[in-house]
Amino acid sequence: MITDRRCSMTWRSLRRWLTPALLVLTIAPALGQARPAVFACEPEWAALTRALLPEAHLTVATTAWQDPHYIEARPSLIAALRDADLAVCSGASLEAGWLPSLLRKAANPDIRPGGPGLLLAAETVPLHQPHQHVDRSLGDVHPEGNPHIHLDPDAVPVIAGHLAQRLQQRFPGEAKAIQQRLLQWRVNWNLAREGWRQQAAALAGQSVVVQHGSFHYLLRWLGVDAALDLEPKPGLPPSTTHLHQLANDPALENALAILVARHQDRRPADWLADRQQLAVLVVPGTVTDEAGTDTLAALIGHIVEGLVEAMETTAGER
Incomplete structure (x- = not known):
């Protein structure tokens, strides 16, 4: 009986020690697995x-x-x-x-x-x-x-x-x-791209005014010409002289809208639009945390839809 009692006491003591030890061993790997x-x-x-x-x-x-x-x-x-x-x-x-x-x-x-x-x-x-050759000029x-x-x-x-x-x-x-x-x-991207391709059929041959080359790739894919740029040179803000030159440019008459990224100052676009009765389309230049532009596919779809609406509006006014 003494031996049994000693064994029982030894097991209880061991169990008290093992329980937290096993808990630590169980949790430790999980704690070590940090999020990528x-x-x-x-x-x-x-x-x-x-x-x-x-x-x-x-x-x-x-x-x-x-x-x-x-x-x-x-x-x-x-x-x-x-x-x-x-x-x-x-x-x-x-x-x-x-x-x-x-x-x-x-x-x-x-x-x-x-x-x-x-x-x-x-x-x-x-x-x-x-x-091949780039300088500040x-x-x-x-x-x-x-x-x-x-x-x-x-x-x-x-x-x-x-x-x-x-x-x-x-x-x-x-x-x-x-x-x-x-x-x-x-799979999802290909489905979305097919939809943009169908919309591009209506946009092909149209032209827009841009500010910087932020939308160059998408416009080229859609067949839309970036006919004029609000920036006199890439990265330089629109100057009064340059805006007046654009206002007298014959290419402006065929533009369906002025496309501006959200982070850009839209006042030069508004000034030019007022003189030619053009729509100013302000869209995010990249993904946002807002529904409708929170993924790349959603963002591209948003821009394409905006261009289609601008084209329909412009066509109705001309």
């Missing part, structure tokens, strides 16, 4: 990442209300980039004014030019309008080509494939789920 951390320079790449890896912790450096060429390398962004597993940016010098400083200060060994943790979307697809021109590729219906699926591959490399435990989401995303 992804740093996106622009909202479009955050939206694409979210579609492929919804559980990722995302930090977005810019918004639809900011010009992505010019932002401050804030301490919070430096800290986020330092802790990130992957950074996704446009490249082609779009972030040349702030990303190099951010990379240097964050000092993340994986997230650097050519490193496994940095994906530049512009390096995965051909760019329009490259320049040309304005804010990107030698690699136009970096605003997120509105190209044919380029985005290619970029999505590269992003999925990089996410799988960085987070191998999620590889199968990422591939499945990519396949579903492609």
Whole structure:
């Protein structure tokens, strides 16, 4: 009996010790599995990442209300980039004014030019309008080509494939789920693209006035000519002299609208529109957190619908 009692007491003591120990062992792996951390320079790449890896912790450096060429390398962004597993940016010098400083200060060994943790979307697809010789006299021109590729219906699926591959490399435990989401995303994108293609038939041959080359890829895909630009040179704000020249340009008479990104000052567009009775179409230049423009497909659909409405309105007035 004494032996049994000692054994019983020993087991109770051992059980009291094992219970919290087992609890710690059970919880420890879960605590060690931190959420994948992804740093996106622009909202479009955050939206694409979210579609492929919804559980990722995302930090977005810019918004639809900011010009992505010019932002401050804030301490919070430096800290986020330092802790990130992957950074996704446009490249082609779009972030040349702030990303190099951010990379240097964050000092993340994986997230650097050519490193496994940095994906530049512009390096995965051909760019329009490259320049062999660039100097400040040309304005804010990107030698690699136009970096605003997120509105190209044919380029985005290619970029999505590269992003999925990089996410799988960085987070191998999620590889199968990422591939499945990519396949579903492609199905949805192809369906949406077919709808835009049908709308493009009516828009083909039309022309618009733009400010900067933010919508160049989409307009070209739709067959819409960016006949005039409010900027006298890329990146330079519209001047009074240039606006007066545009007001007397014969090409303005055939334009269906003035297309302006939300982050741009619309007053020059309003001034010109008042003199020619043109519609001013203000749309986000990138994905927002608002319903209707919260994914790349929704954003492109929103812009296309706006152009169709402007064309119908203009046709009714002429």
